[in-house]
Amino acid sequence: MARFEINVDTINEQVRQLKSSVNNYKSDYYDYYNNINKIDGAWNDNNTSGFMQVLSKDNQEIIENMQSIIECSNATSDFITSLSNTLSSKLQVGKIGRVKYDSNYINGIIDNTNNAIELLNTSASQLSYLPIPPMFKRRDLITLLENNLRIISNNLTIPSLNFEYIRNDIEKMLENSRIRINKVQIQPINTRRINYRWKVQSANLKAADEKTTKYNNEINNASNINIIASNINDSFKQATYQVNANNSDIKTDNYDNVFVNREVTTDNSNMANTKKYDNYYVNGEINNGISNEINSEQYDNYSINREVKDNHSIDIDSNDINKNVYTNTGIVNDNINSSVDNHINNNYNNPDYNHYNANTNVQNIENLNINGNVNYKSTLNNNNININTNNIDEHSNLKSTNISDINLNIENNSINHGPSEMGADVSSFSNNINVSNINHGASDSNVNVQDFNSNINISNVNKSSTTNPVNIDDIFNSTN
Amino acid sequence: MTPKDAVKRMLSTINNIRKNLNDSLIEMDEIYKKIPYALEVNNQVFYRSLVQQNKNDILAQIRIIDNDIIPEIEKTLASF
Numbered sequence: 429m430a431r432f433e434i435n436v437d438t439i440n441e442q443v444r445q446l447k448s449s450v451n452n453y454k455s456d457y458y459d460y461y462n463n464i465n466k467i468d469g470a471w472n473d474n475n476t477s478g479f480m481q482v483l484s485k486d487n488q489e490i491i492e493n494m495q496s497i498i499e500c501s502n503a504t505s506d507f508i509t510s511l512s513n514t515l516s517s518k519l520q521v522g523k524i525g526r527v528k529y530d531s532n533y534i535n536g537i538i539d540n541t542n543n544a545i546e547l548l549n550t551s552a553s554q555l556s557y558l559p560i561p562p563m564f565k566r567r568d569l570i571t572l573l574e575n576n577l578r579i580i581s582n583n584l585t586i587p588s589l590n591f592e593y594i595r596n597d598i599e600k601m602l603e604n605s606r607i608r609i610n611k612v613q614i615q616p617i618n619t620r621r622i623n624y625r626w627k628v629q630s631a632n633l634k635a636a637d638e639k640t641t642k643y644n645n646e647i648n649n650a651s652n653i654n655i656i657a658s659n660i661n662d663s664f665k666q667a668t669y670q671v672n673a674n675n676s677d678i679k680t681d682n683y684d685n686v687f688v689n690r691e692v693t694t695d696n697s698n699m700a701n702t703k704k705y706d707n708y709y710v711n712g713e714i715n716n717g718i719s720n721e722i723n724s725e726q727y728d729n730y731s732i733n734r735e736v737k738d739n740h741s742i743d744i745d746s747n748d749i750n751k752n753v754y755t756n757t758g759i760v761n762d763n764i765n766s767s768v769d770n771h772i773n774n775n776y777n778n779p780d781y782n783h784y785n786a787n788t789n790v791q792n793i794e795n796l797n798i799n800g801n802v803n804y805k806s807t808l809n810n811n812n813i814n815i816n817t818n819n820i821d822e823h824s825n826l827k828s829t830n831i832s833d834i835n836l837n838i839e840n841n842s843i844n845h846g847p848s849e850m851g852a853d854v855s856s857f858s859n860n861i862n863v864s865n866i867n868h869g870a871s872d873s874n875v876n877v878q879d880f881n882s883n884i885n886i887s888n889v890n891k892s893s894t895t896n897p898v899n900i901d902d903i904f905n906s907t908n
Numbered sequence: 909m910t911p912k913d914a915v916k917r918m919l920s921t922i923n924n925i926r927k928n929l930n931d932s933l934i935e936m937d938e939i940y941k942k943i944p945y946a947l948e949v950n951n952q953v954f955y956r957s958l959v960q961q962n963k964n965d966i967l968a969q970i971r972i973i974d975n976d977i978i979p980e981i982e983k984t985l986a987s988f
Contacts, residue, residue: 537942544935548966551925558921561914563987566980573972577929580965587939587955 534595541588548581912988919981926973929966936963 555574560567909917940959943952 533942537939540935540938540942544932544939544962547928547932547935551928554921554925558918559914560918561911561984563911564915564918564981564984566976569972569977569980573925573969573977576965576969576972580962580969583958583965584962587958590955 531595531599534591534598538588538591538595541584541591545581545584545588548577548584552577552581912985915981915984915988919978919985922973922977922981926970929970929973932966933963933970936966 552574555570555577558570560570936959940956940963943955943959
């Protein structure tokens with residue numbers, strides 16, 4: 429009989445203590461690590477080389493110890509989660525508190541089932557050997573009863589076997605749990621030791637380029653900087669900010685997403701409190717203008733990385749990008765598919781959208797260059813898409829293009845065609861265009877606005893004063 | 909063994925079988941009550957319906973014994 433009892437609260441408390449220890453250690457470690465780099469960057473005295481060697485050695489020791497704690501903590505936490513989830517899914521127990529399992533319970537079910545089966549089979553056997561006197565005329569009733577009892581007996585084997593399966597599954601899980609419990613070992617570590625040994629907070633940093641470079645290199649070479657993955661403290665934020673601000677060739681290949689994202693936290697206090705790792709990452713990279721150098725291949729889910737990588741011309745202001753672009757889950761120049769409203773404010777200059785399928789509120793895009801299938805499914809509220817003739821001349825796709833299926837559902841917006849140069853033709857070969865509030869700015873002369881289209885609804889087309897007539901051809905269903 | 913004794917013996921056997929079926933019903937009730945609520949709802953429904961169906965089947969067999977077989981045996985006995 430398998431019996432199992434575990435106080436989840438107790439183990440959870442152990443995990444909490446472990447994690448608290450890890451976090452304290454992280455904080456200490458980071459302070460210390462930061463100081464190492466300060467020293468490293470500021471110190472050019474040969475007499476300090478020994479000191480630096482000791483620091484480096486301690487640093488490595490901290491990293492190793494901390495990794496050990498983290499692994500221990502994670503293993504314990506994983507175990508508790510797994511155990512709690514599995515038990516609660518199979519038994520009527522909560523996830524917190526005392527979890528009990530007694531196989532007597534389920535064994536009782538199995539025994540009852542098997543007893544019932546046995547009784548039925550016994551009865552059927554007795555019937556089959558029943559000496560039926562010749563004068564008993566309803567022999568068929570006996571045969572029918574026997575057959576029915578055997579059918580019921582067979583049917584009962586299904587729950588019996590299934591309950592046995594459940595029992596075996598639970599007991600196997602419990603055995604695995606015991607093995608995992610035995611593997612968890614808590615390693616006490618003196619987390620304060622380093623701070624006691626070295627008091628380097630007062631080290632002065634000199635702003636020489638050489639030392640700055642050295643500082644950054646130290647950060648880059650510290651491959652385990654990703655240990656600082658949670659509970660970002662002030663010193664960490666500050667330090668990582670410096671890293672990003674000063675260094676343009678951070679290699680992130682060896683970091684997983686979580687750590688990298690946190691690592692690149694900026695000094696934005698709001699971001700420091702959020703759990704959205706992609707925000708961290710985006711802000712960090714963008715803020716510091718190092719997007720072109722980021723190897724972002726492994727961050728497919730965080731589109732902005734790809735976006736930045738593939739579109740070097742996008743210049744995004746950090747204040748806006750903080751909350752706006754992380755929800756893009758596609759790649760510019762390929763697909764942007766977003767079910768979430770995106771707010772891209774102000775800061776796109778000359779973006780190229782080859783395939784843009786997004787429920788997006790786009791505001792204040794200048795010099796929009798659109799190539800291909802464009803579906804703005806969201807309304808463009810209070811936007812101004814300004815297309816100047818000079819730009820149109822530069823971007824021939826806007827001057828004359830084969831755009832199909834453009835749906836511009838524009839409310840309270842306007843498309844302003846600025847003053848056109850002489851002889852500029854604005855034409856579009858399009859289908860299914862719904863455009864309202866088109867304002868043609870004052871033109872010099874001979875501006876031909878031609879729409880070789882069908883199913884075009886154009887309303888509120890206003891022509892500003894022009895020196896020469898503007899020809900608007902082939903406009904269907906137009907209202908003015 | 910006289911024919912009458914043979915019929916009596918058959919009646920005794922049938923009564924014994926009927927008792928077995930009653931015991932099976934009790935076991936079924938125990939199974940039914942012990943089906944864990946922590947199982948997925950679909951599984952709970954499945955097992956309960958299965959046990960209930962088996963109970964119904966056994967009850968049907970008891971009714972066959974009570975309503976058809978035993979009266980028939982008693983009728984045979986009475987004919988002696």
